[in-house]
Amino acid sequence: MSRIPTPATIDAAPAASQPMLEAVKKQLGVVPNLFRLVSNSPAALEGYLGLSGALAKGALPAQTRERIALAVAEINGCNYCLSAHNYLAKNLAKLDDAEIAANRGGASNDPKADAAVRFAVKVARERGHASEDDLRAVKLAGYSDAQVIEIVLHVALNTWTNYINEVAKTDIDFPVAAARKAA
Numbered sequence: 001m002s003r004i005p006t007p008a009t010i011d012a013a014p015a016a017s018q019p020m021l022e023a024v025k026k027q028l029g030v031v032p033n034l035f036r037l038v039s040n041s042p043a044a045l046e047g048y049l050g051l052s053g054a055l056a057k058g059a060l061p062a063q064t065r066e067r068i069a070l071a072v073a074e075i076n077g078c079n080y081c082l083s084a085h086n087y088l089a090k091n092l093a094k095l096d097d098a099e100i101a102a103n104r105g106g107a108s109n110d111p112k113a114d115a116a117v118r119f120a121v122k123v124a125r126e127r128g129h130a131s132e133d134d135l136r137a138v139k140l141a142g143y144s145d146a147q148v149i150e151i152v153l154h155v156a157l158n159t160w161t162n163y164i165n166e167v168a169k170t171d172i173d174f175p176v177a178a179a180r181k182a183a
Helices: 018-028 033-038 042-056 062-076 079-091 097-104 111-125 132-140 145-168
Strands: none
Touching: 018 033, 018 042, 033 042, 033 079, 033 145, 042 062, 042 145, 062 079, 062 097, 062 111, 062 145, 079 097, 079 145, 111 132, 111 145, 132 145
16 A cells, blocks of 8 residues: 555546646546656646656657666666556567566667667666766667767656655556566
8 A cells, every 4th residue: 555645536636736637647548556646746746747748759769768667667676667667568669578578687689779778777776877888888879969868867757756656655556567676
């Protein structure tokens, strides 16, 4: 059970959060627990949706964004995010089980995506202290400066959702996937 109350419905959320939750429902067809939990703070929900929406329009493909989310959730030991991103990786990004397993292990079976995932893992584990070699490797794989910046922001955004879900112990509303271990 969540340690921070999760509004059971859109109508039970703070009034300022309700239009944003309605937009989530329109886009996804449902309102996952994470969004309803974060709706306790309309400012936090607005910030989360704003950054998520902006990054969705960025230069990284959806598959790479999901790969990064899986790697970061595994590092942080967040079962909610692993469950959500396993589901999204399979059903929206169309990644296969072998790729999802590689992503959770901090890699990818796709050579270019592998560079992005490995860089994201380095950023997450080293708290942003990536080396010259780390940056050179991701750029040599074909990632632009803009994409490198987006990789870092995806690490930050996913770390934020991992942390809020771990603090709250958000009830998992996706098929459950458990972290192997937190780094």
